[in-house]
Amino acid sequence: MHFSTPRNIMFGRGSVKNIERYLGEKCVIVTGKHTWENVKDLIPIDAPVLFVTRHKWKEPSQKDAEVLAENIREHSPDTIIAVGGGSVIDTAKVAWIIYENPEISWNVLYSYNIPELRKKARFIAIETTSGTGSGVSAAAIILDEEGKKRGVVSGELIPDLAIYDANFVEGMPRDVALYSGMDALSQAIEAYISTVDNIIGDTLALKAIELIYKNLPKALEKEDRAIENVHHGDMLAGMGFANSRLCLGHAAAHSLGGKYKIEHGKIVAIVLPYIIRANEKHTPKVKEVAKLLGMKDLARAIWKLNEELGIPHAVDIKDEDIEMLGEEIANDRLMKYNPRKMSKEDVIKMLRLLREGVLDEI
Template sequence: MANRIILNETSYFGAGAISVIADEAKKRGYKKALVVTDKSLMKFEVATKVLKVLDDAGLAYEVFDDCKPNPTIQNVQDGVAACKKAGADYLVAIGGGSSMDTAKAIGIIMNNPEHADVRSLEGAVDTKNKCMPIIAVPTTAGTAAEVTINYVITDVEKSRKFVCVDPHDIPLVAVIDSDMMSSMPKGLTAATGMDALTHAIEGYITKGAWEMTDMFHLKAIELISRSLRKACENDPQGREDMALGQYIAGMGFSNVGLGIVHSMAHPLGAVYDTPHGVANAIILPTVMEYNAEATGEKYRDIAKAMGVPGTENMTQEEYRKAAIDAVKKLSEDVGIPKKVSEVGVKEEDIPMLAQQAMDDACRPGNPKDPTKEDIIALYKSMM
């Protein structure tokens, strides 16, 4: 079997890195951008930092700022219409995973008009053409959407999220500038950071994991676990390390998949509008306990990467517990709720949520094959 790695073409890292955007656009001969972002990033003058770079370089653009925290089919359709109206030939996505996911879907549909029905993009769809070029500028340290081949869209009519997996959607250029993340409030920093940790841990234990992705995931776990608390206090080095850690996690999981933490988190976002990182953080320790028997010695590596001392002398039971406890402690320290009931989950909804989790594209990658009854029991244990 051949193991495949797909990464974006060019990435820039470091404070102030957004200055390269104009040079990248010019040398590639782009004429006009559609800037895809959200109203809050415009209001608080985060996205405008990038607009200034474009203005100073005399580059034309129009702004589409209607992205929602859990982007919907309607968001994508409106963005496609805005892109056509603007006559744009590339996209600049500014924001968290929501803005970048919206941009990915817009870019795919623009160059693959036969997929104008957004639902047709669910799963691993074999689109014919690469998406419209995207320059991705994350403002959160979590989703790594700037380096992944995945995006997630909410189907409001059916109260569900669906995952799209397409090598053609990956942004051409990623600009990971920690200055763009400095205005993130503590709660968002915590949620997106725990999302990144979930990517790294699930990616490390997923069925498709192999040596190269293990390298990415273990380094990401190390960076995130040592820097997230500092980032939540807006420490510059903490921000810098989180920006890198979440990107490295994305390099890994994008190529090997995730597991049922994400499968169970996606319905919470669709039904209750729970922030994705918060949902992942609540669910992660419980699913780690469920998966432990199918992970060999990997929890020893996770515990060590998270800074737990003495892992080499621990029994299997001890290091598995140590890894789970380290995740719980980090989550608690950054203020994540402990129960799904705290984010609105109702017990009568659990069978429906479990079915959505079973149908989710991330579920087959889980190291242990769950039944619907297993998922129901896991949700109930977190009430």
């Protein structure tokens, strides 16, 4: 068994002030325009700022990464600092690969066989949301030419330094804080119940579940300590799923979110009670999570949490899409880590309940 994590992690309010000791001679900052306006006064360095642009969709695409790689190449940096949420950090990770390997094809990028990085630059990630875990993970999600979500995965993508400074997330709008937090909760639950028994990853995932579930409602009310707890939960969840893997929740979210252009954090939150219900009889870990949180029915508790936070219970899935989505999800790479071996018909049953907004036995 193996556990991968950034060589260096700094966390706690004000921790970004120590970033200078990890910088090279020539840095660039990659971020989003709106994000930069909110956090630029927190960054204690002077470096060129490159903005991630969206050329086709709201989420990062191949074109976005290619353009960013060209912009990075113009500066020839030895340190890339990505400041943002998952979309910014994921785009920066893929652009970093292209910067170091200009001739690389998208088939290779999606092959889980990324060439060795760091021949030109190191990578630092500063998360400005509390939900993707991109700052500590070995993955990046990108939209292909057809708008389908694809994973670029390699241990090479784990940042050299990750910074989780809660001062960077205080200004999040409520919907961003809500859906990024629920994404982190889903990542932690999926990592813990997956078939990969990684004791370190599982331990971190379990603590992340506790921190996020107990603190997210208070964090949405701007309680300082709760905001920091959720941000640290995101950090732990990222390390958890980077090693223990995700399963049905993100397999379903990638297909549904890509098909209907639903924000990732939102679709993950909607499907979370259903994927727990689908797996609860196939692993004792669901009951272990419920016991930790002091409840008997974890799926129903998440359902009620969604209701209290204003998250929908259903997705408007079209009749003509059911078969295709069922097959796509059942054959997703992440399903090999799901506790329950689900057929296309099993997934379709879950999708029909999801469409009706009924949390029944799956």
